[in-house]
Amino acid sequence: MSGRIPVTVVSGFLGSGKTTLLNRLLAPADAGPAQAQAAAPIVVIVNELGAVGLDHAWVRHIGDRIVLLESGCICCSVRGELVGALRDLFLAALHRKMPAFSRVVIETTGIADPAPIIYTLKYERFLSDRYAYDGCISVVDGVHGAQQLRQEPVAVQQAVLADALVISKTDLAAVDTVAALERSLRALNPGAPQYLAQDAPGLPDLLRAGSLRAGVAGLQSRRGLWDGLRGGSAARGLPAAHGDIEVLTMASDAAVRRPAFIKAISALLADSGVELLRVKGMLWFEGDSHASAVHAVHRQLYPMEPMETHARAAQSPGASVLVLIFRAAAGPLMPDKVAQLLPGAQLSLSSGRNFAQ
Ligand SMILES: Nc1nc2c(ncn2[C@@H]2O[C@H](COP(=O)(O)OP(=O)(O)OP(=O)(O)O)[C@@H](O)[C@H]2O)c(=O)[nH]1
Structure with a gap:
């Protein structure tokens, strides 16, 4: 492989639509596809929270060129794993154990501060000699984005450090809500072009060589903006x-009864004693020929869709997985509160405090 390989970071708060955007950017059918125009394939690295990874099952158009970094957040504990994954990929391609690739896209967890990831890409010696940081695309939730910018320091950090901002779910959000969000984002990060996920003509070009480079050059000044806004380095430590x-x-081998699940998830989403940030799962419902993808963001449940890649004939049914991300205050109560979601499931609880260890 010749020249340094560009690396794009895709960031955005929990459930904002990172995987959905990635699927669009990688889709061969989309106008001006990055994947089809690339000299060699793109590799995707997905980092996610939870004891069992799910996102890799939802990224399409990439075959087996996907690497999963599990059980921790890439901006703290998994940073070493990221360096290792990028090193392994480079060496595998160099020694022709895998085809050469033209770009790496890293999808971070929804609670990741992009700053340490960008820093690692730019300054870790092995990486910076072989890879070129090529910008950060941050997805902002068109429905929940304004609230997240008010309440979540890391959501502000993700917006401030973006070289391009993509506002998702504009089909679900009121026009005024989207307009107000655009203004907030412009105030936070005036230099970043904004795209609407639904109809943006330039969107498919975001992974094209150099398309974010002007933004990358502005990174230093945006760090300064962030310092001014949040009170400097002490605040920078917060999100990590x-x-x-x-x-x-939650993991269960038993087929899931759809009506019982819908009743239980509706009750959980309505429970004011639990501050849910995100629910995602791959569930095998009784009698279905495919597994179903389950998504909720804050208290909003999205339509459950069959996963084409997970058909009953090809995969033995039963390995249902559900990941719930929530404020720790509800922690001790959670096993009781979720018991009806997947009766008899194995539970594994991890705390954000440990992601940094
Ligand atoms: N209607 C609509 N739904 C969307 C849009 N973008 C994402 N979604 C839905 O929002 C839910 C979460 O989307 P994901 O792409 O999984 O979000 P994510 O940011 O990758 O989630 P995490 O990795 O858990 O942080 C899914 O049900 C998507 O189908 C959009 O533009 N419109």
């Missing part, structure tokens, strides 16, 4: 700790 977040992973 994730101390107030817990992740509960």
Whole structure:
């Protein structure tokens, strides 16, 4: 492989639509596809919370060129794993154990501060000699984005450090809500072009060589903006700790009864004693020929869709997984509160405090 390989970071708060955007950017059918125009394939690295990874099952158009970094957040504990993964990829391609690739896209967890990831890409010696940081695309939730910018320091950090901002879910959000969000984002990061996920003509070009480069050059000044806004380095430490977040992973081999699940998830989403940030799962419902993808963001449940890649004939049914990300205050109560979601499931609870260890 010749020249340094560009690396794009895709960031955005929990459930904002990172994987959905990635699927669009990688889709061969989309106008001006990065994948089809690339000299060699793109490799995707997905980092996610929870004891069992799910996102890799939802990224399409990439075959086996996907690497999963599990059980921790890339901006703290998994940073070493990221360096290792990028090193392994480079060496595998160099020694022709895998085809050469033209770009790496890293999808971070929704609670990741992009700053340490960008820093690692730019200054870790092995990486910076072989890879070129090529910008950060941050996805902002068109429905929940304004609230997240008010309440979540890491959501502000993700917006401030973006070279391009993509506002998702504009089909679900009111026009005024989207307009207000655009203004907030412009105030936070005036230099970043904004795209609407639904109809943006330039969107498919975001992974094209150099398309974010002007933004990359502006990174230093945006760091300054962030310092001014949040009170400098002490505040910068905040998002990486994730101390107030817990992740509960449920796994069950038993077929799931759809009506009982819908009743239980509706009750959980309505429970004011639990501050849910994100629910995602791959469930095998009784009698279905495919597994179903389950998504909720804050208290909003999205339509459950069959996963084409997970058909009953090809995969033995039963390995249902549900990941719940919530504020730690509800932690001790959670096993009781989730018992009806997947009766008899194995539970694994991890705390954001431990992601940094
Ligand atoms: N209607 C609509 N739904 C969307 C849009 N973007 C994402 N979604 C839905 O929002 C849910 C979460 O989307 P994902 O792409 O999984 O979000 P994510 O940011 O990758 O999630 P995490 O990795 O858990 O942080 C899914 O149900 C998506 O189908 C959009 O533009 N419109």
